[in-house]
Amino acid sequence: GENVEQHPSTLSVQEGDSAVIKCTYSDSASNYFPWYKQELGKGPQLIIDIRSNVGEKKDQRIAVTLNKTAKHFSLHITETQPEDSAVYFCAASKGKKLTGGGNKLTFGTGTQLKVEL
Amino acid sequence: SAVISQKPSRDICQRGTSLTIQCQVDSQVTMMFWYRQQPGQSLTLIATANQGSEATYESGFVIDKFPISRPNLTFSTLTVSNMSPEDSSIYLCSVEGAEAFFGQGTRLTVV
Numbered sequence: 001g002e003n004v005e006q007h008p009s010t011l012s013v014q015e016g017d018s019a020v021i022k023c024t025y026s027d028s029a030s031n032y033f034p035w036y037k038q039e040l041g042k043g044p045q046l047i048i049d050i051r052s053n054v055g056e057k058k059d060q061r062i063a064v065t066l067n068k069t070a071k072h073f074s075l076h077i078t079e080t081q082p083e084d085s086a087v088y089f090c091a092a093s094k095g096k097k098l099t100g101g102g103n104k105l106t107f108g109t110g111t112q113l114k115v116e117l
Numbered sequence: 118s119a120v121i122s123q124k125p126s127r128d129i130c131q132r133g134t135s136l137t138i139q140c141q142v143d144s145q146v147t148m149m150f151w152y153r154q155q156p157g158q159s160l161t162l163i164a165t166a167n168q169g170s171e172a173t174y175e176s177g178f179v180i181d182k183f184p185i186s187r188p189n190l191t192f193s194t195l196t197v198s199n200m201s202p203e204d205s206s207i208y209l210c211s212v213e214g215a216e217a218f219f220g221q222g223t224r225l226t227v228v
Contacts, residue, residue: 032217034217036219042221042222043123043207043209043219043221043222044160044209044219045219046219089159089160091217093217103213104150104162105160105211105217106162107159107160107161108159109158109159110158110159
């Protein structure tokens with residue numbers, strides 16, 4: 001089955017700096033890669049996702065890149081703010097079609113991001 | 118985007134009892150997923166619930182321990198049976214769609 005590895009497990013940055021979290025996956029058939037932010041006591045919140053037909057996607061201060069050949073994808077957060085502090089999870093799934101999430105997710109182990117003032 | 122509501126949001130239960138968690142979606146979906154998140158850990162899929170058929174369980178999870186119902190395309194329940202302290206976790210439902218959304222989760226503590 002699919003295996004997703006995520007690094008680093010903890011990341012501490014100064015406010016205004018950039019943060020990068022990296023994930024690798026094992027199943028070349030995976031085609032949907034969401035990123036989630038989980039704050040204490042809450043469920044995971046989808047913040048951005050990318051499908052295998054694109055290499056990069058950006059939404060304001062957040063961007064995700066995908067390298068299908070190397071089977072890795074990364075989350076980039078620029079101009080970090082204290083409210084970005086949370087646990088971030090990457091995930092991968094094999095959607096039935098490129099336009100659908102469509103299938104169960106395999107999660108990475110999570111990254112605890114701390115943005116310090 | 119789908120709106121997913123879970124009940125209860127949290128509960129404290131005695132060992133040996135059972136708890137049923139409800140998941141309601143504001144639109145019809147074919148597949149619903151139940152995940153477990155143990156304290157400080159990542160999310161692990163328990164089972165996939167399709168309307169009109171038996172749920173499909175992942176390795177390490179069995180129907181007797183985690184029975185699931187899926188009576189229609191907007192609703193599902195997960196029961197945690199004969200609970201022990203090791204079942205203390207957050208239980209989350211998710212839905213298939215253009216994106217994968219989660220409910221807020223049910224934080225279960227077994228004492």
